[in-house]
Amino acid sequence: MDESVRNYIGIETEEVLACDPVEAGAVRRFAQAYGDIDPIYRDSDARFGGPVAPLIYPSQMFRRDFYDADPIDERASDPDFDGLGQNATQGLPAIEPLAHLSSLNGGNELEFFRFARHGERVTLKSRYADIYERETSKGKMIFVITESEYRGEGGDLIVRATRTQIRR
Amino acid sequence: MNVSPSRFDAIPLRLDFEDVEVGTELPPLVKGPLTTTHLMRWSAAIENWHKIHYDAQFAVEHDKLPGLLVNGTLKQQIIAQLLKDWAGREGWVWKVSFQFRGMNRVGETLSAWGRVTTKTAHPAFGLVELEVGLMNGEGKESTPGKATLALPFRGGPAVPYPFVPPVV
Numbered sequence: 001m002d003e004s005v006r007n008y009i010g011i012e013t014e015e016v017l018a019c020d021p022v023e024a025g026a027v028r029r030f031a032q033a034y035g036d037i038d039p040i041y042r043d044s045d046a047r048f049g050g051p052v053a054p055l056i057y058p059s060q061m062f063r064r065d066f067y068d069a070d071p072i073d074e075r076a077s078d079p080d081f082d083g084l085g086q087n088a089t090q091g092l093p094a095i096e097p098l099a100h101l102s103s104l105n106g107g108n109e110l111e112f113f114r115f116a117r118h119g120e121r122v123t124l125k126s127r128y129a130d131i132y133e134r135e136t137s138k139g140k141m142i143f144v145i146t147e148s149e150y151r152g153e154g155g156d157l158i159v160r161a162t163r164t165q166i167r168r
Numbered sequence: 169m170n171v172s173p174s175r176f177d178a179i180p181l182r183l184d185f186e187d188v189e190v191g192t193e194l195p196p197l198v199k200g201p202l203t204t205t206h207l208m209r210w211s212a213a214i215e216n217w218h219k220i221h222y223d224a225q226f227a228v229e230h231d232k233l234p235g236l237l238v239n240g241t242l243k244q245q246i247i248a249q250l251l252k253d254w255a256g257r258e259g260w261v262w263k264v265s266f267q268f269r270g271m272n273r274v275g276e277t278l279s280a281w282g283r284v285t286t287k288t289a290h291p292a293f294g295l296v297e298l299e300v301g302l303m304n305g306e307g308k309e310s311t312p313g314k315a316t317l318a319l320p321f322r323g324g325p326a327v328p329y330p331f332v333p334p335v336v
Contacts, residue, residue, distance in 0.1 A: 029212075164267075
């Protein structure tokens with residue numbers, strides 16, 4: 001592994017606001033797409049203070065904002081473009097020395113404190129917690145560990161996620 | 169109210185800590201067969217355009233994969249849904265972690281499972297730890313993990329919401 005990769009450890013983002021609030025239509029498409037037809041995602045529930053989004057939903061809210069560049073256009077002629085845009089790195093800068101490697105989702109640790117409510121704005125702050133190389137049965141792989149905190153409008157923690165991306 | 173027929177009719181809204189024993193197995197949650205259309209729908213719902221989920225030529229020729237892969241984000245949703253449904257409205261899914269150890273290919277049917285490993289009573293609720301995973305139709309595990317749920321005591325109030333982790 002190129003030693004300059006280690007310079008990325010500890011890099012963190014500013015707190016960023018998701019491009020859209022929690023939207024009823026986006027929640028519906030999300031819940032239907034994995035087949036979780038739970039009334040709490042559509043109808044008001046007293047315990048949760050109104051209709052809510054699925055537990056992991058806040059971690060999927062950080063998408064390409066309206067005026068953001070379009071990586072699909074920009075890399076349309078690039079045979080190595082894997083289709084992933086900025087949402088793959090949770091707002092963190094891409095690790096340039098690893099740009100030529102493919103990316104696999106190695107695993108996740110998620111901690112939930114509440115559901116996000118419809119209409120709510122959610123913020124994200126992420127950091128590269130660790131990057132290391134390990135010999136595996138399938139050869140050398142690089143593990144990129146990202147920690148992310150998703151908070152509500154009042155600053156309270158909704159979800160904490162620790163992701164492992166495998167680059168090889 | 170136009171709520172689709174779903175498994176929620178059959179799921180108790182409340183599961184008490186006393187109803188659970190070490191070794192208790194959760195009723196599995198089965199999804200599939202997962203077609204390319206399912207994967208495309210999920211990719212669209214989360215606006216993640218990683219080609220390995222819908223572009224077979226890219227997956228095989230560029231990324232040297234055996235074929236299209238089921239999204240890790242979709243796999244974790246199935247496990248989270250299993251846990252949320254089982255914990256009931258008055259319980260809470262505090263933590264879940266998993267490793268994406270094995271690939272699941274398009275066409276597979278996946279079954280989320282869970283088994284209670286420990287129980288610990290705290291002042292306001294009980295904590296239940298579980299092994300969880302995702303098995304394909306051939307009985308191969310791809311997504312082993314762990315989870316911690318909070319459950320109310322029999323005759324007691326619901327687990328406080330938003331969830332406040334116990335001080336250890």
